[in-house]
């Protein structure tokens with residue numbers, strides 16, 4: 001089986017590639033990534049030269065590059081992780097998000113139709129559902145109406161609608177998964193957990209938005225990868241699957257947990273002006289995925305957080321190269 005993983009040099013995409021190579025060693029896996037600021041070619045370097053792995057630098061918005069790739073590889077499936085993924089950046093530059101997340105997905109869908117690809121899987125987010133009140137126990141189900149708040153989530157919701165439209169209109173075999181906030185190894189240090197770890201290790205203050213009471217539903221990235229693998233192989237075309245571990249944590253509590261693990265003074269936490277339109281609470285009901293495909297999370301938050309901190313402590317050169325920009329020059333021209 002040949003699988004193209006778009007956005008494979010990013011956080012979840014690279015974890016998914018490692019997961020595939022470990023659990024399906026006979027598969028051919030092709031990473032297709034434009035290497036934006038968030039893409040890190042160094043992450044995948046351990047696989048260079050391995051049989052059944054190829055890296056292609058390319059843009060999902062470029063129909064010629066995508067067409068060439070599909071002609072060369074004749075893949076059985078495409079898993080689309082490629083996206084602009086940071087809410088704060090979407091508030092500053094929404095146009096980039098519209099282009100990559102919506103037009104890029106449309107380009108891939110057209111190519112899938114043209115080449116008769118047997119499965120297109122779209123990686124989506126719980127943020128397409130909007131947010132929930134802080135004091136409620138309501139969960140998002142797959143039937144919760146889309147009510148995106150940020151340019152990021154609006155662009156992801158638009159992409160999801162396109163994916164569903166290609167199923168209904170053209171019969172393209174698609175699936176969509178919507179997960180909560182992921183954490184684990186190889187996450188770019190602009191996102192909450194690696195940002196706090198890196199700032200803590202550099203002796204800086206730990207900036208928390210607003211009053212820190214916003215709640216996120218955390219998912220260990222390896223649990224997410226296992227869910228995607230299951231959906232890819234056993235999911236029903238046309239269906240959407242929520243992927244959540246029921247690990248709801250307030251941002252401030254998470255940062256306090258990090259202070260404890262890293263043995264640093266909580267006085268380093270500072271509260272900064274809130275993010276515009278900041279979503280209050282996300283919480284996912286993943287009962288459908290459990291009932292239909294037998295998926296359950298294996299890693300609870302405290303264990304996963306400890307593992308993540310350990311990884312950042314052991315891989316300082318990985319994130320140092322990002323902070324200094326050296327990760328970009330490492331593969332320039334390659």
Ligand SMILES: NC(=O)c1ccc[n+]([C@@H]2O[C@H](COP(=O)([O-])OP(=O)(O)OC[C@H]3O[C@@H](n4cnc5c(N)ncnc54)[C@H](O)[C@@H]3O)[C@@H](O)[C@H]2O)c1
Nearest residue numbers: 007009010011012034035036038039059060082083125182
């Ligand atoms: N990180 C999370 O917590 C989370 C949660 C739910 C859903 N998601 C979704 O999962 C996917 C992956 O997220 P992530 O956190 O790994 O993101 P990331 O920002 O770490 O990685 C995105 C990758 O996509 C690549 N990319 C960007 N534009 C591209 C383009 N035009 N063509 C080809 N490649 C391009 C980047 O170079 C990068 O390698 C995204 O679709 C995101 O919306 C993420």
